[in-house]
Amino acid sequence: xxxxxxxxxLKPFRxxxxxxxxxxxxxxxxxxxxxxxAVGIGEAQAAPGTPGIIATILKWTPLLAQGFALNxxxxxxxxxxxxxxxxxxxxxxxxxxxxxxxxSWFATQFFRxxxxxxxxFYCMLLLPFEVRVGDTIIPLPGWLKSTIGLSLPVMAxxxxxxxxxxxxxxxxxxxxxxxxxxxxxxxxxxxxxPQCVKRMTPPWMNLxxxxxxxxxxxxxxxxxxxxxxxxxxxxSEARTDLLVPMYLYLLLWFFLYCYPIARxxxxxxxxxxxx
Amino acid sequence: xxxxxxxxxxxxLAEVHKSFGAITVLKGVSMAVMKGExxxxxxxxxxxKSTLLRCxxxxxxxxxxxxxxxxxxxxxxxxxxxxxxxKVGMVFQQYNLFPHKTALENVMMAPIxxxxxxxxxxxxEALALIRKVRLQGKEHAYPGELSGGQQQRIAIARSLAMxxxxxxxxxxxxxxxxxxxxxxxxxxxxxxxxxxxxxxxxHEMGFAREVADQVYFTDGGVLVEHGPxxxxxxxxxxxxxRQFLDQIL
Numbered sequence: 141x142x143x144x145x146x147x148x149x150l151k152p153f154r155x156x157x158x159x160x161x162x163x164x165x166x167x168x169x170x171x172x173x174x175x176x177x178a179v180g181i182g183e184a185q186a187a188p189g190t191p192g193i194i195a196t197i198l199k200w201t202p203l204l205a206q207g208f209a210l211n212x213x214x215x216x217x218x219x220x221x222x223x224x225x226x227x228x229x230x231x232x233x234x235x236x237x238x239x240x241x242x243x244s245w246f247a248t249q250f251f252r253x254x255x256x257x258x259x260x261f262y263c264m265l266l267l268p269f270e271v272r273v274g275d276t277i278i279p280l281p282g283w284l285k286s287t288i289g290l291s292l293p294v295m296a297x298x299x300x301x302x303x304x305x306x307x308x309x310x311x312x313x314x315x316x317x318x319x320x321x322x323x324x325x326x327x328x329x330x331x332x333x334p335q336c337v338k339r340m341t342p343p344w345m346n347l348x349x350x351x352x353x354x355x356x357x358x359x360x361x362x363x364x365x366x367x368x369x370x371x372x373x374x375x376s377e378a379r380t381d382l383l384v385p386m387y388l389y390l391l392l393w394f395f396l397y398c399y400p401i402a403r404x405x406x407x408x409x410x411x412x413x414x415x
Numbered sequence: 416x417x418x419x420x421x422x423x424x425x426x427x428l429a430e431v432h433k434s435f436g437a438i439t440v441l442k443g444v445s446m447a448v449m450k451g452e453x454x455x456x457x458x459x460x461x462x463x464k465s466t467l468l469r470c471x472x473x474x475x476x477x478x479x480x481x482x483x484x485x486x487x488x489x490x491x492x493x494x495x496x497x498x499x500x501x502k503v504g505m506v507f508q509q510y511n512l513f514p515h516k517t518a519l520e521n522v523m524m525a526p527i528x529x530x531x532x533x534x535x536x537x538x539x540e541a542l543a544l545i546r547k548v549r550l551q552g553k554e555h556a557y558p559g560e561l562s563g564g565q566q567q568r569i570a571i572a573r574s575l576a577m578x579x580x581x582x583x584x585x586x587x588x589x590x591x592x593x594x595x596x597x598x599x600x601x602x603x604x605x606x607x608x609x610x611x612x613x614x615x616x617x618h619e620m621g622f623a624r625e626v627a628d629q630v631y632f633t634d635g636g637v638l639v640e641h642g643p644x645x646x647x648x649x650x651x652x653x654x655x656x657r658q659f660l661d662q663i664l
Contacts, residue, residue: 310511312507312509313513315474316507319500320500320524320525321496335515338515
């Protein structure tokens with residue numbers, strides 16, 4: 141019901157531009173339609189005697205799946221490293237010691253505002269190809285180095301998530317815990333952070349989806365993930381009519397992986413909003 | 416250090432000055448509260464009532480003056496804040512229950528983790544406290560499932576679970592629906608009748624008249640006057656007190 145009034149009213153606040161990008165079902169529909177059109181055109185124009193587009197795509201699918209598995213593995217690992225380092229970094233940002241607070245703030249801002257590709261190159265070029273711990277030699281293959289490179293911006297974003305979540309807890313919670321003679325550590329560990337986990341989960345999942353679609357960046361530094369393999373497939377086939385369908389096909393893989401995450405994130409956000 | 420004995424004031428404030436930046440909130444407040452005494456602090460908004468209570472359990476530091484709680488100086492950089500707060504319970508206007516814990520867990524948390532007491536014993540006491548505030552049956556409810564008045568009574572039980580020597584109440588009924596105010600006031604009155612030392616900041620004049628041993632009136636960061644409720648409400652001496660009482664009664 142719309143009520144009219146001459147009084148000045150505060151319109152409901154809407155998140156417009158601030159809404160993070162998420163895959164929606166329409167992206168999927170558009171993607172499938174584009175793929176079908178591209179395949180259709182390709183099949184119609186195919187020179188006699190050459191295998192069809194669909195047959196070629198299916199032939200390479202197992203290899204593409206292998207590459208995609210590496211993308212997922214890198215995203216998992218980068219997320220794990222980024223979270224494991226980012227949470228303590230975020231807590232350091234709310235430390236009572238000014239030097240700790242300032243240095244962790246600087247590290248967070250530095251890695252959050254650096255282009256991911258630049259960080260990737262730095263890690264690729266600066267990290268050694270192996271590290272020696274005592275007598276054992278641990279090799280650092282390219283995919284591992286780029287995973288570390290991807291984990292840096294993740295770490296910085298998680299750090300900001302933690303800081304923001306802690307700040308969003310009403311100050312009364314701190315006061316109540318303090319008045320019950322709880323130490324700062326107890327207050328954080330038992331009162332503040334458990335409430336933060338709920339608030340942090342949707343944006344954390346969003347960050348994971350962003351990280352996953354960023355993993356093809358590693359193709360630039362030569363990791364054999366799905367994007368690199370798609371390029372390899374295209375050059376070995378040497379057929380220009382494959383170019384558009386093949387990349388659309390790769391895009392579909394990422395969509396199918398990230399869309400459920402986007403749906404789950406929205407569902408969680410809605411659930412948490414009610415409380 | 417002076418040894419505190421129960422014949423001395425449990426809480427003694429002397430010339431307490433507190434400012435937030437350029438804003439002076441307390442301009443030399445002195446008062447003494449004996450063990451078992453119930454005092455109510457009334458006064459207009461912004462007169463420093465809530466700040467006064469927060470100074471006593473060191474939630475906010477003071478700039479000048481002295482606050483003694485059982486002979487322990489609160490305005491001391493070497494103060495063991497946690498030891499002080501074990502003796503001083505506090506209940507807030509906004510209840511501030513921990514929303515991710517049930518009512519029972521809220522009550523049990525501090526005794527178990529701060530006092531390191533045995534869980535079984537704490538649980539028995541917590542259940543008794545929840546009965547005392549008449550919320551049996553709500554032990555496993557989350558704060559979000561309780562009304563404001565119920566939450567506030569759980570908050571009182573949570574403070575009592577620490578077995579404090581003095582309880583501070585900071586406008587505990589100000590955020591409540593009128594119909595739930597009474598339950599909370601009854602709980603506080605029972606507490607006062609049990610001999611708990613209480614310092615109550617309130618806007619409920621009827622309650623103050625009924626329950627207080629001493630009523631203090633603050634205005635502009637100073638204690639204007641105080642007295643037993645009968646005398647205080649019947650014949651206030653200071654014109655500011657008279658004006659305030661005229662406005663609200």
